[in-house]
Amino acid sequence: MKFTTSQSDLNTHLSLVSRAVSNRPTHPVLGNVLFVADEEKGEISLTAFDLSLGIRTSFRADVGEGGKITLPAKLLNDIVTKIGDGEITITVSEEGEDEEHTVVYLKTASGQFQIRGMKADEFPELPTVVDGETVSLPIDALTEGIKGALFAASADETKQVLTGVHLTKTVDSLEFAATDGHRLAVVQTPLEDADSSSKGFTVTIPARALRELERMLAARSNTESITLHVDDAQVIFELDEQRLTSRKLDGAYPAYGQLIPKSFSRSLTIDRKQLIRCLELVAVLADGKNNLVKFSIDGENERLSLSVESPDLGSAKESMAAEITGESGDIAFNVKYLMDGLKALPANDIQMQLNANTQPVIFTPLGGLKMTYLVMPVQIRQ
Numbered sequence: 376m377k378f379t380t381s382q383s384d385l386n387t388h389l390s391l392v393s394r395a396v397s398n399r400p401t402h403p404v405l406g407n408v409l410f411v412a413d414e415e416k417g418e419i420s421l422t423a424f425d426l427s428l429g430i431r432t433s434f435r436a437d438v439g440e441g442g443k444i445t446l447p448a449k450l451l452n453d454i455v456t457k458i459g460d461g462e463i464t465i466t467v468s469e470e471g472e473d474e475e476h477t478v479v480y481l482k483t484a485s486g487q488f489q490i491r492g493m494k495a496d497e498f499p500e501l502p503t504v505v506d507g508e509t510v511s512l513p514i515d516a517l518t519e520g521i522k523g524a525l526f527a528a529s530a531d532e533t534k535q536v537l538t539g540v541h542l543t544k545t546v547d548s549l550e551f552a553a554t555d556g557h558r559l560a561v562v563q564t565p566l567e568d569a570d571s572s573s574k575g576f577t578v579t580i581p582a583r584a585l586r587e588l589e590r591m592l593a594a595r596s597n598t599e600s601i602t603l604h605v606d607d608a609q610v611i612f613e614l615d616e617q618r619l620t621s622r623k624l625d626g627a628y629p630a631y632g633q634l635i636p637k638s639f640s641r642s643l644t645i646d647r648k649q650l651i652r653c654l655e656l657v658a659v660l661a662d663g664k665n666n667l668v669k670f671s672i673d674g675e676n677e678r679l680s681l682s683v684e685s686p687d688l689g690s691a692k693e694s695m696a697a698e699i700t701g702e703s704g705d706i707a708f709n710v711k712y713l714m715d716g717l718k719a720l721p722a723n724d725i726q727m728q729l730n731a732n733t734q735p736v737i738f739t740p741l742g743g744l745k746m747t748y749l750v751m752p753v754q755i756r757q
Contacts, residue, residue: 376442407445443495507606520551523562529555536626584621641701
């Protein structure tokens with residue numbers, strides 16, 4: 376096996392797949408990246424797989440001799456990122472050191488590296504979907520949904536099903552939902568060229584897989600489409616030469632629609648960017664013990680005041696104009712939960728809807744993407 380490629384191409388694609396390499400592989404080969412050189416196509420394919428998340432990508436190269444080999448991901452990344460611009464030639468020795476290992480030479484214009492690779496025989500195949508649903512999704516709809524919901528997924532591994540985003544596909548829309556028990560983000564994106572014969576489905580996809588998918592899509596045009604395959608165990612995203620596969624999260628996802636109030640006694644229309652600026656200012660005085668911000672709603676003067684009090688640091692207060700309907704009063708939130716949601720909302724003008732100061736509060740954008748952000752208030756101690 377022998378091929379020559381540019382440092383930039385190898386670095387880009389190696390960085391992409393290496394994110395699916397396990398930090399603590401259960402088998403040595405899972406700490407490696409699989410290289411497949413196709414002489415006929417003049418193409419190099421890279422694959423990494425930790426038995427849960429798998430990523431495959433390919434790129435053009437000058438392939439002198441086809442073949443397969445696996446190389447240690449971390450070591451190779453360290454070398455390739457430090458080499459600098461120029462061509463790299465990788466050659467696999469015909470004689471291995473033993474039955475499992477073989478010598479691989481990496482040559483640049485100024486030097487040469489010798490690496491111990493592992494033969495490709497033991498590298499596991501990426502899962503496939505045979506009997507399942509297949510649907511083409513617009514990249515812009517998928518990107519908007521991930522961006523608007525992913526941040527609200529739980530980081531608590533003991534609640535596995537909450538560590539992902541719940542995706543619901545209907546005939547003409549996609550709905551993304553994520554919750555960690557304290558807040559809930561729901562995004563609905565329309566499918567303009569929907570296939571009326573396509574069945575709907577629901578699937579909970581791990582947050583880690585969607586973060587990697589988001590990175591893959593970042594360099595793509597929003598006018599493109601990506602193919603999603605779903606069965607009882609796997610989800611697979613395919614886009615040209617790139618493929619991401621992930622296990623589904625098992626378990627029943629919470630009936631989050633029942634958590635969203637249907638009516639409200641109070642509402643505020645607010646400038647989102649100004650609210651974020653005010654929140655960032657007063658949050659300087661918030662600390663780990665008392666990470667709360669109090670909203671004081673003044674309906675008579677149509678003002679919203681934000682205040683933070685810390686016994687150790689001091690206090691801060693900022694106020695801004697707001698269109699208010701309903702009674703005045705105070706309500707408090709966790710600063711982080713509030714800020715996360717405000718930054719994800721896609722419009723400048725937003726609406727805040729609420730009832731009692733211990734019941735769920737809803738933030739929605741006025742115009743544009745249909746998104747609902749629910750956050751639970753925190754009880755104010757007198």
